[in-house]
Amino acid sequence: MGKLFAYADDEGRLVFPPELAFRFGLKPGAKFYIDEKSNALCLRQPVTHLAKVYIEPTNRCNLECRICMRNVWDEPLGEMSRATFARIIEALRSFSPPPAVFFGGLGEPLAHPDIVEMVAQAKSLGSFVELITNGTLLTKERAHQLIEAGLDRLWVSLDGATPESFADVRLGAALPEVLTNLANFRRARWPKYPPFLFFDYNMKPEIGIVFVAMKRNIADLPSVLRLGYQFGAMYFMVTNVLPYAREMCKEVIYSQVIWNISHNSFGPHLELPNIDVSEITAKSLYHAMRSYYDVNIAGCRLSESSNRCPFIEKGATAIGWDGGLSPCLSLLHSHVSFLEESERFLRRYIVGNVSEADLMELWHQPEYAAFRERVQTFEFSPCTTCGGCDLVETNEKDCFGNTFPTCGGCLWAQGVIQCP
DSSP: OOOOOOEEOTTSOEEOOHHHHHHTTOOTTOOOOEEEOSSOEEEOOOTTOOOEEEEOSBSOOSOOOTTOGGGGOOOOOOBOOHHHHHHHHHHHTTSSSOOEEEEOSSSOGGGSTTHHHHHHHHHHTTOOEEEEEOSTTOOHHHHHHHHHHTOOEEEEEOOOSSHHHHHHHSTTOOHHHHHHHHHHHHHHTGGGSOGGGOOGGGOSSEEEEEEEEOTTTGGGHHHHHHHHHHTTOOEEEEEEOOOSSGGGGGGOOOHHHHHHHHHHTTSOEEEEOSOOOSTTTHHHHHHHHTSSSEEEETTEEGGGGTTOOHHHHTTEEEEOTTSEEESSSTTSSOEEEEETTEEEEEOOOOOEETTTSOHHHHHTOHHHHHHHHHHHHTOOOOTTTOOOSGGGGBSSBOTTSOBSSOOTTOSTTTTSSOOO
């Protein structure tokens, strides 16, 4: 894509290229948040623009991973009905451009008997379609079916590089089996491409790897990256573990960075260039990054990752297997989690049910739209670093006067937890 330019008209109004305005929902009357930087303006996507829909086909799973929310909730298990999914597809036809569709949630999508047809129907909208899997049910037959259905990107959870470390996290899964399935999926794409184009960067579906980092497996990360690339992955995402059980609190590797990111914006500024990370520089960079400086690396300010909800920023919403519509995956199910060993009960926030109301109506519901605006400005109490009162124990209210659901203790909003 060539360079795109916006310009100011005779009345000082910004005019954007039509294709850019269409893609980011910059319609007449759209309001967007502006971040002022030292030499730039950052225009955040309008909260009225639905750009991505997370769909949870089922909350059932064939594994019992030690890192999963499913270990600490008390919710019914089920799978999305054909009628509910049909209503979602029909509603998505009303959106232009069509939102991207991501199949994932708190279960294993490939455990749904209709998952291939669901992918095909989502793709028929013209959407970019993704799916995440633990890889154990990715048989040869299923691989060919997903490719024929038009899947654009497959994400595979890979949290260890040896059979022992992998099985230590993904209880019930075997690494050799997952890698065999991934290799078969990679090869299943080849008949669609001429032999001289056997380069993974231009093949569809694309392959991505998700790694959940914690003390027990972080040493495996370099090997996981090499392993993923060897099996055709061109996208890699590392996220931290979110403790859903007290014993997992000892596994976190982000306690220092949360404090630094939230407090360093008030300290002196440190401008770093792009620089080699090597045996020569590692010690000095380590101490600089752990200091009280507001660190900027080649124009990228690290503290900018705080107080930004990734779901709101990318115009996303989430739909549970039962049709419940929620602003994000974290609020899709009630659950317990831990923040610096403080137990928190997070009550699910359901805007409405797509089986009973139209998705377009729910998306533009005044209460939901106001919530998205509130999250984008993020005027919540700093629960992730304060922890000074009992209000952190729930998401019901905070000390700034915000009421349910409050997001000040959300680690997604601090760039600590990530989802594809």
